Amino acid sequence: MSRLQRKWMEYWQSLSDKLTKRTKIHLVNATISPAAFSAHHIHLKALEVLSKLTQKKYNAYLVGGCIRDLLLDMTPKDFDVTTNARPEAIKPLFKCARMIGRRFRLVHVVFGRDIIEVSTFRGPPKKNKITSEKATRDQGFLIRDNVYGTIEEDALRRDFTINALYYDHQTHQVIDFSTGLQDIKNRCLKLLGDPATRYREDPVRMLRAARFAAKLDFSLDAKTEEPIKMLAPLLHQIPGTRLFDEMMKLLLYGYGEKSWSYLKYFNLLPNLLSDTIRLSEANPKVESLIILVLQSTDLRVKQNKPVTPAFILSAFFWYHVLQQYHVFKHTKPDDEAWCLAVDMVLRKQCQIFSIPKRYTCFMRDVWSLQVALIHRSDDTIMQIAGHPRFRAAYDFLLLREENGESLDSAGLWWTNYQIKNPIPSVNRFKYRKKSRHIKSKRRM
Numbered sequence: 001m002s003r004l005q006r007k008w009m010e011y012w013q014s015l016s017d018k019l020t021k022r023t024k025i026h027l028v029n030a031t032i033s034p035a036a037f038s039a040h041h042i043h044l045k046a047l048e049v050l051s052k053l054t055q056k057k058y059n060a061y062l063v064g065g066c067i068r069d070l071l072l073d074m075t076p077k078d079f080d081v082t083t084n085a086r087p088e089a090i091k092p093l094f095k096c097a098r099m100i101g102r103r104f105r106l107v108h109v110v111f112g113r114d115i116i117e118v119s120t121f122r123g124p125p126k127k128n129k130i131t132s133e134k135a136t137r138d139q140g141f142l143i144r145d146n147v148y149g150t151i152e153e154d155a156l157r158r159d160f161t162i163n164a165l166y167y168d169h170q171t172h173q174v175i176d177f178s179t180g181l182q183d184i185k186n187r188c189l190k191l192l193g194d195p196a197t198r199y200r201e202d203p204v205r206m207l208r209a210a211r212f213a214a215k216l217d218f219s220l221d222a223k224t225e226e227p228i229k230m231l232a233p234l235l236h237q238i239p240g241t242r243l244f245d246e247m248m249k250l251l252l253y254g255y256g257e258k259s260w261s262y263l264k265y266f267n268l269l270p271n272l273l274s275d276t277i278r279l280s281e282a283n284p285k286v287e288s289l290i291i292l293v294l295q296s297t298d299l300r301v302k303q304n305k306p307v308t309p310a311f312i313l314s315a316f317f318w319y320h321v322l323q324q325y326h327v328f329k330h331t332k333p334d335d336e337a338w339c340l341a342v343d344m345v346l347r348k349q350c351q352i353f354s355i356p357k358r359y360t361c362f363m364r365d366v367w368s369l370q371v372a373l374i375h376r377s378d379d380t381i382m383q384i385a386g387h388p389r390f391r392a393a394y395d396f397l398l399l400r401e402e403n404g405e406s407l408d409s410a411g412l413w414w415t416n417y418q419i420k421n422p423i424p425s426v427n428r429f430k431y432r433k434k435s436r437h438i439k440s441k442r443r444m
């Protein structure tokens, strides 16, 4: 029996009397029938990628969050593969594969809407003077990081112990080089290595800590939690596009409200939404609107309804737009004051995280329609109801009323209007189609 097999057997044996009921059932099933674990729960395309790589005599494993989620009886968001093959060798093996990543090169194997990310085992950052000077900026942040290594070294480069698990599809073994399985059992989130150093290398790990704590309902190991408040300002080093992606992962997958609490508790919010947080200190409605929009998003996710980042962001910046509008109104005509306020808020926020234009267009429409919905006239009603963003603007209006804004019962008026005049479904279809969150994976 190999060392890995022994470790695996020991682990399963040690579990029986200590596991929580829910986890126990799942893990015991996995032991009895490892084939079920692979055949029924692992994405077929991921298995196809693994098979292709192993046919070519490379070592290849499923890695990271998908193993963690399967062990917790959750549905993985995506499946990642890691291998000892180099990106240049991986790409030609698949018809539709592309190389991505500047800090660390990866291959995305594309199967229609599904993307399987294939990474090469990473090694420790190079120690030699020239490379390390070139590859790190102030405060230990890694800029370029194309160093390959062994599977053991790769495990140490991952963020949390629970994300450093590898699944061998040929032997059906889960391989754990640290304490990942134990930490899953204890429902504990623990960063690999020295936490402060690991956050400095990549400050996004602080956001990931908040995300996994919320998503998995895990508690944070004290040493993993301790440096976050102090290091939170390092988020400014992260490119806006990556920050936006990470924010969306926190907010759009059904645990947004809980993620918000963790971001707040870790004091990460002032580095992500500085103006909104400043405003919320003086006006409690700012945060209560955010909580309402996150609650309704979480509910929609549970109901399998479409959600869009733009709707959430409309709520995040609404009171800031209003505040700026009142400032500009002193010196400018109404329409101009409104446009200046919207432009200013979006421009300032995009300096922190970049909101794609398709979303800012949506936000502008939803905000502008608020005035029209309240001050409707006989001439404009049809036009408003026919607007492609009518439904989103109406939902936003209801949210504002729920948040205690007094809007002349406009919400009720439009509810009754839609009962009497059902809005053609073509409008809703447009909204759904445009609102689909295009998942893009950007990693270091």
Ligand code: ATP
Binding pocket: 063, 064, 065, 066, 077, 078, 080, 157, 158, 159, 160, 163, 164, 202, 204, 205, 249, 443, 444
């Ligand atoms: P989910 O897919 O639910 O978002 P995940 O853990 O799979 O969670 P991914 O972003 O898909 O997250 O990344 C896959 C794996 O890559 C992680 O499990 C982890 O091992 C590694 N990883 C991702 N981001 C980092 C990071 N910033 N630092 C170190 N390792 C990382």
Ligand code: MG
Binding pocket: 064, 065, 066, 077, 078, 079, 080
């Ligand atoms: Mg993943």
